[in-house]
Amino acid sequence: MSTCTVCQTDAPADAYLCDGCTYRLRVRLRQVVATLPLLRAALRPDTGPAQRGGSGRAHSPLPVDVRALDLLGPGHPVPIEDPHGDQTGGIPIGPLLAGWARYLAADYPAVWTDRYGTVRIDRCTDARPRTGTGIPAWSAWLQAYLPYAVTRPWAEEFYHQVADLVARIERVTHTRPRRTAKDAPCPGCGAFALVEREDELHIHCEACGHRLTPEAYTAHRGEVMPALAALALRIAAGQHRAA
Ligand SMILES: [Zn+2]
Ligand SMILES: [Zn+2]
Structure with a gap:
């Protein structure tokens, strides 16, 4: 190394x-x-729109x-x-x-x-x-x-x-470069702050700086998302009962 x-x-x-x-x-x-x-x-x-409120340009456009x-x-x-x-x-x-x-x-x-x-x-x-x-x-x-x-x-x-x-x-x-927010929480800090950028090899956490490869993210997401989805369903059901 x-x-x-x-x-x-x-x-x-x-x-x-x-x-x-x-x-x-x-x-x-x-x-x-x-x-x-x-x-x-x-x-x-430059053929962009004329400046608002201006009756003309002070300088000719380049x-x-x-x-x-x-x-x-x-x-x-x-x-x-x-x-x-x-x-x-x-x-x-x-x-x-x-x-x-x-x-x-x-x-x-x-x-x-x-x-x-x-x-x-x-x-x-x-x-x-x-x-x-x-x-x-x-x-x-x-x-x-x-x-x-x-x-x-x-x-x-x-x-x-x-x-x-x-x-x-x-x-x-x-x-x-295009950025995509990922839906699984960061394995380092738990924040929903993982971001993928097209010019980056790693997905990284904007809260704690944790980095993981796309493959590691896919594995991590597979582990945590079913539990999160079940939790979200329970919360939704609870709210439905309370209403
Ligand atoms: Zn480097
Ligand atoms: Zn983090």
């Missing part, structure tokens, strides 16, 4: 991220692609949402020269993902056999997604190499830069 560099919980041996943080990173790489249509929509001129333009801009692939910097700054999505893919590729040992039959281990020289060089291709490439990425010391920085990128996207698209 080792310790997750992001959340300080147990991580698999040789990994710098725990399963929960790795899951979140993978979902965020997917989210970046899923929100592209919304970002592109934000590039259209022709595009500049933040969306920043995110979708072509830019240049960014070599991650400062892996311990704390900002994605205004780096657009494409160059940020391509930059990390190239950084990962340069670090990835490529195993090959030379003409004398000796197995050699080299560094890869570049990342080449088979499906082109668009944002979906870089996202898919990074997801494919995620099991390797989490074993590298720079995994924490990669995690934070992608989190930062998704936060920038969400400020433009106003999207948030």
